[in-house]
């Protein structure tokens with residue numbers, strides 16, 4: 001079984017306790033000149049690349065917390081997980097934030 | 098709680114005795130779902146009479162009362178004597194949310210040298226003594242149900258699940274006790 005490291009529980013736990021929650025670091029557009037296209041991008045447009053993605057995950061059947069993860073969609077390997085609110089690690093090769 | 102309605106225990110009278118494992122319902126208890134930020138913990142701990150644990154997967158026990166860490170701001174408090182837990186927290190001025198879930202959950206005791214093996218039939222977590230020592234507690238999955246596991250002794254776990262899942266969880270453990 002795939003093990004996912006929860007940054008709040010501090011250990012690797014079975015994937016059955018987790019739920020995927022979409023792309024991470026999607027920032028809500030702010031400002032007076034925000035238009036429909038900005039909101040279209042915010043609400044609907046996702047990168048979905050083949051390779052390394054930054055995603056939100058939730059330890060729903062564990063501590064309940066959302067956190068972020070960098071995962072390789074080719075190998076399904078988790079490269080790193082980090083707490084919600086933390087910046088994406090810059091040293092992940094090929095990652096898009 | 099004094100004003101609690103009398104209610105049939107859902108697993109009343111049911112018990113499984115397999116090879117090296119016994120599954121039976123836990124005695125009725127009062128339970129509290131407690132959510133609170135770090136700065137409220139001191140006053141809540143004082144009101145509840147135990148130190149709310151802050152380490153993941155840990156618990157604190159004083160007499161018949163226990164607090165299990167479920168998340169960074171969430172605890173399951175179990176009181177075996179029937180004393181009112183929500184009333185104890187109601188006096189606390191510090192910010193918190195305390196919900197009486199005495200009847201939402203039901204408890205099972207899984208004991209015997211093969212208790213971890215039987216739970217592992219439905220729970221994917223590592224329940225070895227090294228990874229899940231005595232006193233460890235965690236919310237996890239048990240088959241298709243969500244449950245909280247708490248290792249109360251080397252050879253004993255308390256399983257807390259929702260009352261509506263109790264029949265399913267019991268039968269899952271019953272089948273596991275037969276097969277493990």
Ligand SMILES: [Zn+2]
Nearest residue numbers: 006009059063
């Ligand atoms: Zn967690």
